[in-house]
Amino acid sequence: MESHEDFILKALSKQTIKHQNTPKYSTDELRAIIEKAKEELPPLFKALSQKYSFPVKRFSLTKAHSFWGICTYNNCIRLSVSVVTLPMELRRYIILHELVHTLHHNHSPRFHQKLNELLNGKEKEYIRMMKQYKTINFGSSL
Numbered sequence: 001m002e003s004h005e006d007f008i009l010k011a012l013s014k015q016t017i018k019h020q021n022t023p024k025y026s027t028d029e030l031r032a033i034i035e036k037a038k039e040e041l042p043p044l045f046k047a048l049s050q051k052y053s054f055p056v057k058r059f060s061l062t063k064a065h066s067f068w069g070i071c072t073y074n075n076c077i078r079l080s081v082s083v084v085t086l087p088m089e090l091r092r093y094i095i096l097h098e099l100v101h102t103l104h105h106n107h108s109p110r111f112h113q114k115l116n117e118l119l120n121g122k123e124k125e126y127i128r129m130m131k132q133y134k135t136i137n138f139g140s141s142l
């Protein structure tokens with residue numbers, strides 16, 4: 001059986017690893033991220049949806065951290081403000097993923113075919129790149 005000390009040490013090192021993977025933001029930084037998202041994401045979303053004439057009904061930003069983006073059955077798209085922390089090509093990738101859902105409300109081969117076409121064949125590469133990013137947990141203070 002492991003000693004109490006060992007248990008604590010293990011728990012501490014796990015915590016350290018967790019902190020390294022999840023950047024810690026101050027309240028001011030979180031506010032700045034939200035402001036940046038409000039400034040930069042709607043124009044990018046609008047540009048992409050108009051460029052390809054996707055039938056979007058409504059667009060909004062959210063602080064929810066359980067998803068990067070979501071598209072409802074009636075084509076209302078919500079985008080996490082965390083998307084603004086991604087490099088530009090991944091911001092485009094996330095937005096186009098949700099936009100293609102306005103045509104295919106599933107992850108069928110036709111969905112991926114359409115998305116991959118818009119991403120110049122780079123969908124798999126973007127999926128791999130996304131593994132190093134996480135949405136921000138804004139908590140309830142903001």
Ligand SMILES: [Zn+2]
Pocket residue numbers: 097101106107
């Ligand atoms: Zn999807």
